[in-house]
Amino acid sequence: xxxxxxxxxxxxxxxxxxxxxxxxxxxxxxxxxxxxxxxxxxxxxxxxxxxxxxxxxxxxxxxxxxxxxxxxxxxxxxxxxxxxxxxxxxxxxxxxxxxxxxxxxxxxxxxxxxxxxxxxxxxxxxxxxxxxxxxxxxxxxxxxxxxxxxxxxxxxxxxxxxxxxxxxxxxxxxxxxxxxxxxxxxxxxxxxxxxxxxxxxxxxxxxxxxxxxxxxxxxxxxxxxxxxxxxxxxxxxxxxxxxxxxxxxxxxx
Amino acid sequence: xxxxxxxxxxxxxxxxxxxxxxxxxxxxxxxxxxxxxxxxxxxxxxxxxxxxxxxxxxxxxxxxxxxxxxxxxxxxxxxxxxxxxxxxxxxxxxxxxxxxxxxxxxxxxxxxxxxxxxxxxxxxxxxxxxxxxxxxxxxxxxxxxxxxxxxxxxxxxxxxxxxxxxxxxxxxxxxxxxxxxxxxxxxxxxxxxxxxxxxxxxxxxxxxxxxxxxxxxxxxxxxxxxxxxxxxxxxxxxxxxxxxxxxxxxxxxxxxxxxxxxxxxxxxxxxxxxxxxxxxxxxxxxxxxxxxxxxxxxxxxxxxx
Numbered sequence: 001x002x003x004x005x006x007x008x009x010x011x012x013x014x015x016x017x018x019x020x021x022x023x024x025x026x027x028x029x030x031x032x033x034x035x036x037x038x039x040x041x042x043x044x045x046x047x048x049x050x051x052x053x054x055x056x057x058x059x060x061x062x063x064x065x066x067x068x069x070x071x072x073x074x075x076x077x078x079x080x081x082x083x084x085x086x087x088x089x090x091x092x093x094x095x096x097x098x099x100x101x102x103x104x105x106x107x108x109x110x111x112x113x114x115x116x117x118x119x120x121x122x123x124x125x126x127x128x129x130x131x132x133x134x135x136x137x138x139x140x141x142x143x144x145x146x147x148x149x150x151x152x153x154x155x156x157x158x159x160x161x162x163x164x165x166x167x168x169x170x171x172x173x174x175x176x177x178x179x180x181x182x183x184x185x186x187x188x189x190x191x192x193x194x195x196x197x198x199x200x201x202x203x204x205x206x207x208x209x210x211x212x213x214x215x216x217x218x219x220x221x222x223x224x225x226x227x228x229x230x231x232x233x234x235x236x237x238x239x240x241x242x243x244x245x246x247x248x249x250x251x252x253x
Numbered sequence: 254x255x256x257x258x259x260x261x262x263x264x265x266x267x268x269x270x271x272x273x274x275x276x277x278x279x280x281x282x283x284x285x286x287x288x289x290x291x292x293x294x295x296x297x298x299x300x301x302x303x304x305x306x307x308x309x310x311x312x313x314x315x316x317x318x319x320x321x322x323x324x325x326x327x328x329x330x331x332x333x334x335x336x337x338x339x340x341x342x343x344x345x346x347x348x349x350x351x352x353x354x355x356x357x358x359x360x361x362x363x364x365x366x367x368x369x370x371x372x373x374x375x376x377x378x379x380x381x382x383x384x385x386x387x388x389x390x391x392x393x394x395x396x397x398x399x400x401x402x403x404x405x406x407x408x409x410x411x412x413x414x415x416x417x418x419x420x421x422x423x424x425x426x427x428x429x430x431x432x433x434x435x436x437x438x439x440x441x442x443x444x445x446x447x448x449x450x451x452x453x454x455x456x457x458x459x460x461x462x463x464x465x466x467x468x469x470x471x472x473x474x475x476x477x478x479x480x481x482x483x484x485x486x487x488x489x490x491x492x493x494x495x496x497x498x499x500x501x502x503x504x505x506x507x508x509x510x511x512x513x514x515x516x517x518x519x520x521x522x523x524x525x526x527x528x529x530x531x532x533x534x535x536x537x538x539x540x541x542x543x544x545x546x547x548x549x550x551x552x553x554x555x556x557x558x
Contacts, residue, residue: 024421024467025549026497027286030538031510033527036323037303037314044318045325048360052301052318055348055356063347073308114298114345119307129347133299134377199437206434 063126068231071242072120076113079160079171079249083113086243090230091223092164095138095195098221104181104192105167107151109200110158112136123231132224136197142215145188152176154207160249172252197223284550285543287419290331291470292324292536294338295502296372296529298345299357304530315531317360323534324364333418336365339502340372340429340474345530353378358389366392368414370427370472371399372502376440380404395427395472398452400445413456415464421541424460427472428453428489430503449475449484450492457495467541471496476503477526490514490522498523498537505529511537
């Protein structure tokens with residue numbers, strides 16, 4: 001082999017690897033997303049099953065305890081729903097027991113409810129963890145009538161959040177009208193004690209103005225615990241929990 | 254120099270080369286196809302077991318053990334694959350309340366996840382809680398728009414990752430949603446949220462132009478699309494230049510087929526999302542044609558659903 005040939009060869013390698021580098025062109029994309037649970041022949045991966053087993057045992061021990069019964073399936077929906085009414089009424093009841101009789105209303109953020117439905121019949125402690133997995137705690141705030149209106153306007157703009165039965169109003173053109181608290185019209189200068197999860201009181205869902213409310217009382221009471229205790233109270237009284245729609249928030253055409 | 258003339262000139266050399274170490278294909282631009290299977294999940298929300306058989310909407314669906322079996326089956330036939338998650342691994346079942354994320358990370362590690370990005374709920378145990386679980390994750394976390402410098406996660410996440418699969422260089426980055434107003438500050442602490450579009454574009458450009466990637470995927474927890482003025486995967490796609498695929502989350506969107514949005518160069522960006530709770534395993538097979546031409550012979554320029 002001549003020197004010239006070797007030189008040409010080396011040059012060609014250099015050229016091909018730098019200037020004429022092969023390109024990757026995307027020729028096609030095939031979409032093959034799949035719901036594996038529809039494949040009846042697919043059995044569980046044993047290694048994963050083994051890994052889960054000890055955790056599952058501990059979880060089941062703590063979570064499978066039946067705490068009560070719902071008469072019917074409860075459903076998450078807007079502006080008013082059976083699930084929302086259950087949550088807000090449970091919070092209201094717990095707050096009332098905690099604070100005496102002076103609660104105007106309870107409010108729960110819609111996104112804080114983490115399951116779409118809970119079936120009727122027996123309900124376990126674990127189900128309440130799924131409904132309310134967050135370690136949110138109960139907070140009392142004293143709001144004047146103007147601030148209450150601002151809060152209700154906010155939740156109305158969000159499509160309606162769960163509120164306790166003590167608060168009723170109508171939605172007209174995406175605005176709240178006819179607000180009544182314990183049957184009385186909202187008064188601008190009056191002070192109302194409300195109860196809500198700390199998540200909202202701390203400015204969650206961009207409710208920053210609530211962080212500036214001076215009269216505030218934090219508690220150690222978990223929202224989830226309020227739900228569980230509310231169910232247990234029914235169970236001890238020998239009755240089922242039966243949340244109903246009562247038109248507390250209605251849409252005016 | 255014209256390529257054809259050049260090839261003639263080197264023909265002698267190349268015939269000699271063919272006897273050597275280099276394959277002839279290096280000289281003649283034969284088309285070579287490479288299939289890369291992208292598997293993905295989002296918003297798993299601690300759904301370890303399938304939904305219980307209680308008459309509710311998703312009963313019997315999901316569950317990590319069967320998902321793992323499906324992933325194993327896919328890997329058996331797919332030579333090149335990636336397994337990715339777009340965030341919200343944590344929160345939703347008592348497994349998270351009781352064990353803080355340990356079970357989720359251990360399972361994902363065993364399944365062989367290649368990377369994940371952050372969802373807002375991944376901060377639910379606090380940023381310290383996340384850091385505490387990181388030893389159980391043998392896969393990296395990739396995000397370009399959370400500045401963790403003044404937090405415990407400093408230098409523990411990646412802005413991008415590069416995977417070489419069958420001669421194809423795939424760049425991966427990630428974007429997260431604005432945390433303020435959604436996650437209590439006491440949980441995310443000094444994490445700074447940065448503009449997702451600006452940062453994803455910055456990293457994608459670097460991946461394509463400087464780091465020589467053939468394809469760029471962005472994991473996103475921004476959400477699929479909104480009526481209100483809030484940045485989404487659609488916005489990111491439309492305002493991008495170097496992102497080829499967005500694997501999304503947050504809005505728990507089930508899609509019958511991926512969506513294609515044109516980017517700033519009028520090139521298609523594929524957006525996909527796989528519902529939530531691990532009910533669906535997202536899967537997109539990318540077929541690359543390797544050649545030395547400027548155009549592609551087998552390209553169909555379309556998504557086959």
